[in-house]
Amino acid sequence: MRTAICDLFGIEYPVIQGGMAWLGTAELASAVSNGGGLGIIGAGNAPPSWIREQIRATREWTSKPFALNIMLMTPFLEEVIQVVLEEGVSIVTTGGGNPGVYIPTFKEAGIKVMPVVSSVALAKRLERAGADALVAEGLESGGHIGETATMALLPQVVDSVTIPVVAAGGIGDGRGLAAALCLGAQGVQLGTRFVCAEECVAHPNFKRKVLEARDRSTVATGYATGHPVRCIENRLTRQFQALERGGASVEELELLGQGKLELAALNGDTEEGSVMAGQIAGLITDIKPAAAIIKEIVDQAESIIARLSNSYVGVRHG
Amino acid sequence: MATIFDRLKKIVIDQLGAEEEQVVPSTSFTDDLNADSLDLVELVMAIEEEFSADNRELRISDEEAEELKTLQDTIAYLKDKGIEDE
Numbered sequence: 001m002r003t004a005i006c007d008l009f010g011i012e013y014p015v016i017q018g019g020m021a022w023l024g025t026a027e028l029a030s031a032v033s034n035g036g037g038l039g040i041i042g043a044g045n046a047p048p049s050w051i052r053e054q055i056r057a058t059r060e061w062t063s064k065p066f067a068l069n070i071m072l073m074t075p076f077l078e079e080v081i082q083v084v085l086e087e088g089v090s091i092v093t094t095g096g097g098n099p100g101v102y103i104p105t106f107k108e109a110g111i112k113v114m115p116v117v118s119s120v121a122l123a124k125r126l127e128r129a130g131a132d133a134l135v136a137e138g139l140e141s142g143g144h145i146g147e148t149a150t151m152a153l154l155p156q157v158v159d160s161v162t163i164p165v166v167a168a169g170g171i172g173d174g175r176g177l178a179a180a181l182c183l184g185a186q187g188v189q190l191g192t193r194f195v196c197a198e199e200c201v202a203h204p205n206f207k208r209k210v211l212e213a214r215d216r217s218t219v220a221t222g223y224a225t226g227h228p229v230r231c232i233e234n235r236l237t238r239q240f241q242a243l244e245r246g247g248a249s250v251e252e253l254e255l256l257g258q259g260k261l262e263l264a265a266l267n268g269d270t271e272e273g274s275v276m277a278g279q280i281a282g283l284i285t286d287i288k289p290a291a292a293i294i295k296e297i298v299d300q301a302e303s304i305i306a307r308l309s310n311s312y313v314g315v316r317h318g
Numbered sequence: 319m320a321t322i323f324d325r326l327k328k329i330v331i332d333q334l335g336a337e338e339e340q341v342v343p344s345t346s347f348t349d350d351l352n353a354d355s356l357d358l359v360e361l362v363m364a365i366e367e368e369f370s371a372d373n374r375e376l377r378i379s380d381e382e383a384e385e386l387k388t389l390q391d392t393i394a395y396l397k398d399k400g401i402e403d404e
Contacts, residue, residue: 100379119356119359121359129380
């Protein structure tokens with residue numbers, strides 16, 4: 001399976017690992033890239049020195065292309081961009097806002113840019129600003145989310161731009177990849193599925209929480225702050241919802257959320273911490289190497305596409 | 319004959335779901351009309367479309383867009399770009 005995204009980034013399969021804060025480390029990113037996908041280091045709110053180390057470690061462990069995801073709300077934004085330029089990162093993805101003003105800086109340095117968007121207007125604007133590709137991310141995703149579901153958002157974004165679009169949100173296996181291709185995507189980005197990669201540094205409790213999740217296990221909180229977040233329901237999300245119902249201020253809500261992803265992802269406190277995961281968590285039942293996850297997704301998608309073609313295309317004729 | 323304000327007011331009402339009486343020159347898109355960052359992107363795109371002409375395409379950069387907080391700011395910006403009341 002080869003798409004425009006493979007050619008753009010020089011990767012074998014159109015499967016991209018979401019640049020998750022704390023979990024998109026050199027271990028996972030290099031494993032995904034070595035498996036033929038595109039691994040992404042998640043800068044999150046991490047300090048620039050940590051990001052530099054992760055870039056260097058990834059480069060040591062893989063000779064394949066990889067990317068860095070810049071979370072635009074980070075307090076270290078200018079420094080992170082500096083690190084990207086100094087370390088010669090060749091692909092950047094962005095999340096958490098409008099990266100328009102930074103795109104010229106990246107383009108001048110020859111860096112490919114693929115912003116994550118959740119609306120058609122931003123997609124159009126970023127194409128104009130020089131983005132090489134876009135990730136259209138639906139509200140099924142874990143972590144910070146938009147307001148439109150992938151099934152509805154993706155074809156609308158695809159129709160609004162001429163650059164390749166990658167689908168994200170609600171994709172966990174080859175059926176999701178095949179569906180995304182049907183909707184006009186040139187690839188998929190998966191976060192939650194790669195949390196359950198062997199190489200992901202998430203605490204075993206965090207992975208277990210994802211494996212145990214069912215279809216209705218996630219909730220989105222924080223709409224009042226303007227930055228809603230999807231997590232697996234636990235004591236923290238219930239506390240959040242109670243505060244929201246009580247009309248808590250944005251400051252109070254943000255304070256409750258601070259440091260909670262790290263608490264769950266690395267320290268394994270999945271009740272008081274924030275277990276960010278997408279709605280597809282319920283589909284995920286095993287932990288395996290990143291390369292095996294990618295292979296399985298691509299093989300399944302290829303066989304589905306072949307089967308659908310045989311079942312439905314040409315039936316009239318025969 | 320429509321003034322820049324009239325044209326802008328219509329866009330703001332359409333894009334941000336504002337009530338007519340809410341929209342005066344000093345109205346702030348975010349503080350008064352609760353526009354979030356994606357609403358602002360849509361608003362800027364709509365302003366570009368409305369105020370572009372056959373011989374003059376209006377392009378508002380992200381840096382410029384950040385300064386457009388009220389209708390008044392926007393009117394001043396558009397006048398600066400040579401757009402006039404009709």
